[in-house]
Amino acid sequence: MQNSSFAKRIFGQDRNILQLLVITVLVFALMSYLNPDKFLRYYNFESITYIMPELGILAIAMMIAMLTGGIDLSVVGIANLAGILAGVFFHSVIVGTSQSTGMVLLYTGIGVLMALAIGLLAGVLNGFLISKLRITPILATLGTGQIFTGLAVVLTGGPAIVGFPDAWNFIGNGKILGIATPFILFVIVAGAVAVLLTRTTLGVNLMLIGTNPRAAIFAGLRKDRMIFYSYMMTGLLAAIAGIILSGRTNAAKSDYGASYLLQAILIAVLGGTNPAGGKGRVLGVSIALIALMLLSSGFQILRFSNHLIDFIWGGFLLLVIALNAFRNSDR
Amino acid sequence: MTLFRRSEFIIACILFAAMIIIGLINPAFWSLDNLFGLLRSNVIIGIMALGVLVVMISGGIDVSFTAFAAAAMYLTIKLMIYMGYEGVFLPFVAATLIGLFLGAFNAFFIHTFRMIPLIVTLGTGSVVRGLLLGLVGTSVINIDKMPQQLIAFAKTDLVSLTSATGTNFGLTAMILIYLGLALVTHLFLRYTMAGRSIFALGGAPEAASRVGFNTRRTLFFVYCFAGALAGFAGLLHGSMIWLANPRDFAGLELDVIAAVVLGGASIFGGRGSVTGTLLGVFMLVMVKNSLIIMKVDTTWQRVVVGLIIIVATALTAWRDRKKLV
Incomplete structure (x- = not known):
């Protein structure tokens, strides 16, 4: 009895999470069947835990923007700019001089803070354009994405x-x-965002605004301010992803992770986020992330070219759209 | 609506002011050589922009057309080489049809599954680009392999001049194709029932279907039209630069969308004009090309394009502003 209510709380009322789990298990089984000795190695799963986080955080950022019916096309630009800014800072203070570990740690800390600050600032710019100037999120973030990537090119x-x-x-x-x-x-990030979205006023407000913007305003919600906060959060998360990306590759470049944009959107949509707003859960996005990481690592082991993997991601997105449409048509 | 309040008029004024400023910074801007070059750069972006304009008027958006253009160009030229075909007319028909077919794919997904066009076209674009590069090939077809007739066709000049230094330059005749397509699109949008149905769909989809417009047909038409124009522009681009690179046009969709928005079209649908788009395309191409003339480092190009998008959308958002929601 207690078990089932617990399960209900975790999985929620919608069958979306269940469907995702089924997809994940199917992908896992398929990949294990196709190349059992290479796929089912500890090393493979370990490498997934290194590659997954940056994409996962970007997908969660995308989900937050989608909660209010928006989208953030500038996340990859923000992530790269954050990594590059920190890189430029390190070059100006560290390279060429031998410093004590303490100083290096201090500088690294400053670098992290700088990266986070630029992410927050980028989010503030997006939030301002979207909530104050009323520019459609697609166009606003398309433009700022160009600006962030452009600044990254200028810096490097x-x-x-x-x-x-x-x-x-x-x-x-x-x-x-x-x-x-x-x-x-x-x-940690996923947990924090999950708590923020389900247990705080901000999160609940965002869901309500996404469900019905007009009703939310008549109910007295401060729509503009909440949307502003949500894009700040998106920018901050993108910067965290940028730190992880540049830390993993030990490099930062203006056009890294260009394909992450599509993948982040795909994971958010696959994870049950409604791009029209009002629906989205961190748990769903996380499971979708795992499913797609298994899929892409499996195809990589099968020596598919990166272009074909892009094709598979795109095809998967279309498939999920079709699946969701059929599921929703029952009601 | 008076002339002065029309957005085309405002854009034309800004364009004129920008031309004067650039001309003051570097008088070389006004040389015929430079102006002909500018017009030439308008052709491909402009033809694609006409398609995006129609999609935007219908209330949608398309980011997949650049992938379609690359696919149409590369497949057509590969096929021409394979069959040893020498000709101009049929290849362009083929490229247009490839684009049209891919556009129908977009419309099918958007209509059948009621999904947001941005996400659908992101998906189809990635699928087409991935298949093209993954299955068809990644190698660039160089000038020595390119069908010579295509190159000769795209070399046609309206006016040929010789500059003081002895080099030849001319105004490409392709500009006529662009302007012709623009005129047809303009007449179609303004004076046919099908054209009006696109405005109706973009303005209020529910109302459009209540008054008896076939919204499904309109939607299919819009995305097929954008795909067809992209396919045509793709092959024309290959002919004009004398090579076919399947990686071409990546990221160009942002420029095209920026140009259309700059031209006064609203992303919410129902608003936009061919005249505005022509001006928007010219403005974008001019600013991008003139950065070099103005001695601005080319690394700033993307920042400038981004700023143009923001300013243009802020202006249209201000124009379309509504109370509360």
Whole structure:
């Protein structure tokens, strides 16, 4: 009895989570069947825990923007800009001088804060354009995405920035108690966002605004301010993803992760987020993320070219759209 | 509506002011060589923009057309080489049909599953690009392999001049194709019932279907039209630059959408004009090309495009502003 009510609380009323779990198990079974000896290795799953977090955080950011019926096409631009800004900072203070570990740690800390600050600032800009100037989210973030990527190009002049301090690389490559640091970060971020969305006024307001913007205003919700906050959050999350990405690859470049945009949208939509607003759960997005990471690592082991994997991601997105449409037509 | 309040008039004024400023910074802007070059750069973006304009008037958006253009160009030229076909007319028909067919795919998904056009077209664009690069090939077809007739066709000039330094330059005749397509689109949108149905669908979908417009047919038409124009523009682009690169046009969709929005079209649908789009395309191309003339580092190009999008959308958002919601 208690078990079933617990399950209900976790899975929610909709059957979406269940459908996702089924998809995940199917993907897992298919990939294990296709190449049992290579897919089912500890190493494979470990590498997934390193690659997954940056994409997962971007997908959660995308979900937050979608909650109010918006979208954020600038997340990849923000992520790259955050990594590059920190890289430029490290180059100006660290390279060429031998400093004590304490100083390096301090500088790394400053770098992290700078990256987060630029993400927050980018989010403020998006939020301002969308909630105050009333520009449609698609066009506003399309424009700011160009600006952020453009600034990244201006800062680097084109080539990648390499040579981050070890402490920075630890964020993307390290291990704490045998678990990948980025994965731990992902769990913390996902948990925090889940609590924020389900247990705070802000989260509930965002859902209500997304469900019916007009009714939300007549009910006295401060729509503009809430939307503003949601894009700030999106920007901050994108910056965290940028830190992890540049830490993992030990480099930052203006056109890294270009395909992440489509993938983040796909994971958010697959995870049950309604792009028209009002619906979206961190748990759903996380399961969708796992399913798609298994899928893409499986195809990589099968030596599919990256272009074909892009095709599979796109095809999967269309398939999910069709599936969701059929499921919703029952009601 | 008086002339002065029309957005086309405002855009034309801004365009004129910008031309004077750029001309003051570097008088080389006004050289015929530069102006002919500018007009030439308008052709491809402009033809694609006409398609995007029609999609936007219907209340949708399309980010997949650049992938369609690349697919139409690459497939057609590959096929021409494979069959040893020498000709101009049929290849363009083929490229247009490839684009049209892919556009129908967009419309099918958007209509059948009632999904947001942005997400559908992101998906179809990725599918088409992935298949093209993954299955058909990634190698660039160079000038020595390109069908010579296509190159000769795209080389046609309206006016040919010789500059003081002895180099030849001319105004490409392709500009006539662009302007012809623009005129047809304009007449179609203004004076046919099918054209009006696109405005009706974009303005209020429910009302459009209540008064008896076949919204399904309109939706299919709109995305097929955008796909067909993109396919045509794709092959024309290959002919004009003398090579076919399947990775071409990546990211160009942003420029095209920016140009259309700059031209006064509303992303909510129901508003937009061919005249505005022509001006918007010219403005975008001019600003991008003139950065070099104005001695601005080219790394700033994307920042400038981004700023243009923001300013243009802020202006249209202000124009379309509504109370409360």
